């Protein structure tokens with residue numbers, strides 16, 4: 001592999017890693033704060049992508065579709081938490097699995113019913129199409145750089161919200177001792193609704209921005225969910241910092257292995273996970 | 288003077304075990320009240336029932352003239368009640384500064400009698416610890432932080448459960464001094480503690496709980512008159 005290919009793959013790996021972080025951060029945030037493992041998290045990625053397709057086709061503008069789909073995702077998050085997840089807080093893990101797997105089936109049926117099973121695609125918006133020259137010989141698609149930039153903006157906003165704002169402090173406090181948070185006069189149920197909606201939004205956002213670079217197919221949610229689990233397990237369940245580091249590692253390893261070792265690329269990230277768990281059974285950043 | 292709190296006939300159970308057998312008492316606005324009793328007699332459960340943390344099976348809690356028995360805990364707290372629980376309720380992932388910032392709010396009338404700076408003035412020991420995590424503090428510092436955090440919600444009623452338990456004498460003294468300051472600021476306070484001597488001199492009213500029942504409720508003078516009975520009930 002020559003240097004330019006190496007660099008392009010590195011950019012691809014980082015971009016994929018950042019996108020994985022966007023999804024995994026929602027999963028790990030909801031688990032860390034609320035103790036809910038949302039197996040339908042990948043479905044929200046899928047729904048985001050299909051919504052982006054639907055509204056891009058309808059309005060002719062990807063950016064309009066971006067805003068509408070993002071808002072709908074937030075709404076879906078609020079509704080799911082208020083009407084379904086709310087019943088899980090006092091129940092055991094099996095009930096969580098049953099409900100959230102049920103949601104996967106529901107979202108898959110909706111997808112199949114509304115959009116059919118043929119692969120669909122969204123065009124890269126004109127403003128972000130084309131490539132830019134990074135060096136004399138390397139060109140890179142602008143849209144992929146846009147995805148990376150957007151993911152970084154989201155990651156930084158999340159970092160600032162969680163670490164510097166009162167809301168973030170309350171969310172972290174809820175992670176540590178939710179009864180005490182209530183004792184301080186905080187409506188923990190509202191806090192949970194907000195956190196869950198943010199989680200759903202993050203997964204959908206990843207689906208929306210991915211729509212122009214992936215093909216929309218049934219089952220795309222489950223595929224992403226599994227990669228997400230690898231990220232969250234490597235990073236340490238509940239750790240956002242861990243998810244960030246793990247997502248970049250997974251993104252880069254996955255990308256290089258498919259170029260360098262295509263024979264084993266489909267299992268490379270699981271091998272990686274196994275190796276890391278041997279050394280750090282709790283993941284990299286378990287607190 | 289009007290009652291800030293009226294507790295009527297609380298019956299509280301944990302599963303099948305019946306802990307409170309009709310606990311009743313009133314607290315006047317501005318009063319400092321002690322709740323005494325041996326370990327396991329139901330003092331903490333009484334506080335938790337008042338706050339809705341251990342909801343009573345029957346009985347009622349009237350706060351500022353309003354029945355709050357069915358309100359969720361956080362809504363009661365929003366009406367300017369603050370609670371410093373046994374065990375202090377530290378957050379392992381928040382710094383000292385964050386403990387104070389996340390809790391700080393004006394009271395329901397929009398007043399802020401306690402500010403971040405004032406709390407640090409009262410507890411100067413916390414100043415050097417601002418960037419430490421809550422659980423990295425010594426017991427005494429944790430207690431100061433728990434009280435400081437409670438004060439930053441600007442309560443009218445402050446409830447302290449075993450605030451001096453397990454602390455070194457010097458630290459205890461500091462805590463008692465602050466509690467006195469809080470009392471002087473006019474905040475109504477319920478104090479669960481074992482130190483009768485201090486309570487006798489600090490509190491206007493005293494409640495003694497034995498096996499989930501109020502067996503004594505009176506002022507310091509009456510307490511002294513019944514000293515023998517009280518001491519007998521507290522002896523291990």
Ligand SMILES: Nc1ncnc2c1ncn2[C@@H]1O[C@H](COP(=O)(O)OP(=O)(O)O)[C@@H](O)[C@H]1O
Pocket residue numbers: 301304306324325326327328329330331332333
């Ligand atoms: N969460 C609980 N579940 C079951 N029993 C409890 C619980 N909390 C306290 N108890 C029991 O209730 C009784 C009163 O406890 P508590 O109110 O904490 O006593 P005190 O504060 O006076 O020491 C004790 O016998 C204790 O074992």
Ligand SMILES: [Mg+2]
Pocket residue numbers: 330331332373448449
């Ligand atoms: Mg107790």
